[in-house]
Amino acid sequence: MPCPFCNPAPGDIVAKNNLCYARYDIHPVSPGHLLVIPFRHVGSYFDTTDEERMAIARLIDDCRGLTDRDRRPDGYNIGVNVGEAAGQNVMHVHIHFIPRYRGDAGEHGGGVRGVMPCKPE
Numbered sequence: 001m002p003c004p005f006c007n008p009a010p011g012d013i014v015a016k017n018n019l020c021y022a023r024y025d026i027h028p029v030s031p032g033h034l035l036v037i038p039f040r041h042v043g044s045y046f047d048t049t050d051e052e053r054m055a056i057a058r059l060i061d062d063c064r065g066l067t068d069r070d071r072r073p074d075g076y077n078i079g080v081n082v083g084e085a086a087g088q089n090v091m092h093v094h095i096h097f098i099p100r101y102r103g104d105a106g107e108h109g110g111g112v113r114g115v116m117p118c119k120p121e
Helices: 050-071
Strands: 013-016 020-024 034-038 075-080 095-100
Touching: 013 050, 020 050, 034 050, 050 075, 050 095
Parallel strands: none
Antiparallel strands: 013 020, 020 034, 034 095, 075 095
16 A cells, blocks of 8 residues: 555645645644655654754744644644554654644643543643
């Protein structure tokens, strides 16, 4: 099965730089949920180069600018799943850039500790 992130359609790319691109998640957690993805096929964040990590960080900043302008969220979650046990479904590293809106997570608050609902805050 071909990698769904290796050959993005030009119309899917929301922002990019020389080493990575951003696209909307097809199963968004919230409105404006983006994925930041290296162009090079690499499975794990820990296998990216220093240059790719810097490009990812710069593109995350760019995503914040466009999301602040277009959606005005109240906060953000930024995260990466590494390996199947951590929930990685596509084995091409991708960073989730998730805008958060006041009250969107109910009473638990929506922080990263909510990833494992069986664990106490």
